[in-house]
Amino acid sequence: MKYLEQFLYVLPAKKIQLFWIVVLFVIVSTLDAVGIGLIGPFMGLAVKPEFVERNVWLFRIYEGLPLKNTNQFVALIGLSIIIIFYLKSFLYYRIQSYVLKFSYTQQVKLKLRMLRTYLALPYSFYLKTNSAQVVQNISNESASFTYSIVIPLLNSIANIFVLIVLLLLLAKTDLLATVSILGMLLVAIAPFHYFRHKIAEWGRDGVEANTETIRIINHAIGGFKETKLIGCESFFEEQLNVQTVKYARAASKFHISQQLPRIVVEVLLMMFVVGFVSLSLVIAERSENLISVLGIFAIASVRIIPSASQLITSLGVLRNAKPSLDKIYLDLKELEKPEVVKYLEMTHSSNSGKAVEKTNSSLNDYEVDKLNFAESITLKKVNYSYPESDSNALKNISLTVRKGESIALIGKSGAGKTTLVDVFLGLLIPQAGDIQVDGRSVYQNLRTWHQSIGYIPQSIFLMDDTIKRNIAFGVPNHLIDEKKLRYAIELAQLSDLVRELPEGLQTSVGERGVRLSGGQRQRIGIARALYHEREILVLDEATSALDNETEAMVSEAIRALSGTKTMIIIAHRLTTVEHCDRIYAMDKGQIVKYGSYQEVVLESQNAKLS
Ligand SMILES: Nc1ncnc2c1ncn2[C@@H]1O[C@H](COP(=O)(O)OP(=O)(O)O)[C@@H](O)[C@H]1O
Ligand SMILES: [Mg+2]
Numbered sequence: 001m002k003y004l005e006q007f008l009y010v011l012p013a014k015k016i017q018l019f020w021i022v023v024l025f026v027i028v029s030t031l032d033a034v035g036i037g038l039i040g041p042f043m044g045l046a047v048k049p050e051f052v053e054r055n056v057w058l059f060r061i062y063e064g065l066p067l068k069n070t071n072q073f074v075a076l077i078g079l080s081i082i083i084i085f086y087l088k089s090f091l092y093y094r095i096q097s098y099v100l101k102f103s104y105t106q107q108v109k110l111k112l113r114m115l116r117t118y119l120a121l122p123y124s125f126y127l128k129t130n131s132a133q134v135v136q137n138i139s140n141e142s143a144s145f146t147y148s149i150v151i152p153l154l155n156s157i158a159n160i161f162v163l164i165v166l167l168l169l170l171a172k173t174d175l176l177a178t179v180s181i182l183g184m185l186l187v188a189i190a191p192f193h194y195f196r197h198k199i200a201e202w203g204r205d206g207v208e209a210n211t212e213t214i215r216i217i218n219h220a221i222g223g224f225k226e227t228k229l230i231g232c233e234s235f236f237e238e239q240l241n242v243q244t245v246k247y248a249r250a251a252s253k254f255h256i257s258q259q260l261p262r263i264v265v266e267v268l269l270m271m272f273v274v275g276f277v278s279l280s281l282v283i284a285e286r287s288e289n290l291i292s293v294l295g296i297f298a299i300a301s302v303r304i305i306p307s308a309s310q311l312i313t314s315l316g317v318l319r320n321a322k323p324s325l326d327k328i329y330l331d332l333k334e335l336e337k338p339e340v341v342k343y344l345e346m347t348h349s350s351n352s353g354k355a356v357e358k359t360n361s362s363l364n365d366y367e368v369d370k371l372n373f374a375e376s377i378t379l380k381k382v383n384y385s386y387p388e389s390d391s392n393a394l395k396n397i398s399l400t401v402r403k404g405e406s407i408a409l410i411g412k413s414g415a416g417k418t419t420l421v422d423v424f425l426g427l428l429i430p431q432a433g434d435i436q437v438d439g440r441s442v443y444q445n446l447r448t449w450h451q452s453i454g455y456i457p458q459s460i461f462l463m464d465d466t467i468k469r470n471i472a473f474g475v476p477n478h479l480i481d482e483k484k485l486r487y488a489i490e491l492a493q494l495s496d497l498v499r500e501l502p503e504g505l506q507t508s509v510g511e512r513g514v515r516l517s518g519g520q521r522q523r524i525g526i527a528r529a530l531y532h533e534r535e536i537l538v539l540d541e542a543t544s545a546l547d548n549e550t551e552a553m554v555s556e557a558i559r560a561l562s563g564t565k566t567m568i569i570i571a572h573r574l575t576t577v578e579h580c581d582r583i584y585a586m587d588k589g590q591i592v593k594y595g596s597y598q599e600v601v602l603e604s605q606n607a608k609l610s
Pocket of ligand 2: 419
């Protein structure tokens with residue numbers, strides 16, 4: 001069954017654990033059945049203790065015991081029933097706690113595994129996936145994996161065993177009655193089997209509505225200023241309303257369908273017990289062992305009704321959760337796609353071939369591999385085209401940066417500057433060409449390459465945390481190096497700001513840095529790159545969003561670094577790149593001209609003027 005295969009793939013636990021759980025379930029259900037099985041004879045004997053002599057087995061046991069009369073023997077049977085039930089209940093309790101602990105642990109592990117997977121995937125995955133989906137998968141789908149798959153599945157297994165054992169017991173007591181009960185259960189299950197596609201569909205609707213809800217909230221709240229000023233609150237409300245109604249419809253239909261089995265099974269079973277007794281009396285006149293048969297049936301019904309209806313309910317929940325399982329499964333499977341495997345091997349070059357398992361099993365430590373960079377970085381005939389795009393965004397790009405040099409990329413919007421930088425950063429993998437550091441390809445060890453570059457985009461990403469932790473991004477508190485921190489702040493020209501703030505470095509920047517100005521945010525980005533001591537700095541329009549005065553200040557901070565760091569700068573304002581050693585002009589994915597500032601910028605300006 002495909003379901004089971006997917007389940008086992010997603011389940012983080014070792015499969016042997018599942019096996020033991022099943023074994024425990026078998027033991028409990030057997031004890032359960034033995035206990036119930038004893039109740040029948042017990043009731044029969046209670047009415048007519050002399051029956052003991054008629055049953056070979058019972059009589060042998062009776063003879064072997066030093067008892068005065070059969071009444072004592074019956075009491076002894078009663079006692080053993082009590083003990084068995086105690087034992088069973090205790091075991092049942094222990095197993096349930098074990099199973100629940102197991103299930104919730106799976107949720108924790110699955111969340112970690114998913115986060116690890118999403119972090120390991122190449123950037124190209126995020127060019128086609130909305131982050132709302134990733135949020136939804138890690139926070140909600142992994143939870144529903146526990147509630148709607150692990151627990152119901154284990155419950156189903158338990159219930160199937162209980163049912164099998166009880167039905168076997170019944171079959172031994174009265175075959176006809178058992179066959180009728182079985183038939184009745186099938187009648188009760190049939191409609192739900194018929195509805196299984198509907199149930200899965202409701203599940204899919206629910207998942208979709210939830211993902212959309214996150215997306216809509218992200219849009220409305222993320223663009224709060226725009227929402228407010230354009231006055232389109234009702235637009236988002238309407239969208240949210242549609243999704244909520246869709247969810248409510250799917251969820252209510254599903255939950256109502258979940259109530260039905262219990263109701264149906266109850267009615268059928270009651271009908272059956274009463275009908276069976278009446279018919280036995282009227283037609284067959286089988287009153288002899290009716291009491292013991294009834295005893296078994298009464299208890300069996302007490303166990304069969306909940307077990308059967310729980311089983312049907314669990315099966316429904318499992319169906320309903322199929323879309324969730326599909327989503328988790330597909331995203332985890334993403335790691336096994338050939339192009340992703342290739343990418344993982346580049347980032348985990350130390351043990352290639354095992355890249356997928358490594359990603360699955362270990363979190364990376366805080367250690368930074370140092371790149372040995374002595375001479376130059378060379379791009380050789382790099383070609384890149386975006387997935388699902390037929391034209392090349394980069395065509396035959398070749399360039400060289402020597403250590404300590406600063407180069408600039410200029411060109412119209414859409415010329416391919418950001419694409420080139422993303423390829424340079426090792427975020428996008430070119431279809432052809434190579435990037436080499438001192439003659440060695442960076443694709444032999446992408447992780448080291450990543451860890452050699454400081455990246456400052458147009459709008460840097462800030463966590464809703466303190467300035468200190470935003471500069472030492474990703475470093476745990478106790479490992480933050482105060483000296484490096486002060487140095488980075490000094491060089492990024494943030495000292496004045498930090499001094500003026502009442503809480504200094506501990507000032508919280510707010511979500512995405514709302515409490516800072518654009519220039520301050522960018523300088524935190526520079527400080528971050530400096531704190532992490534990256535040898536190569538890449539600035540993609542890092543100062544473009546700033547006003548002239550702030551830009552001058554940030555540019556000053558950047559210029560102060562030239563010579564000590566190797567830099568690639570994309571800038572909007574040409575004055576920002578005046579100090580660069582070389583300027584590359586790009587157009588339509590190609591380098592159309594390069595040389596000194598004088599040669600590329602001034603001469604073309606002069607050419608235009610004349
Ligand atoms: N994710 C993407 N998928 C497909 N095409 C893209 C994607 N991102 C950018 N492009 C295209 O690549 C070209 C270069 O874009 P970009 O590198 O961002 O230009 P620049 O940074 O120079 O303004 C543009 O034509 C753009 O439409
Ligand atoms: Mg750009």
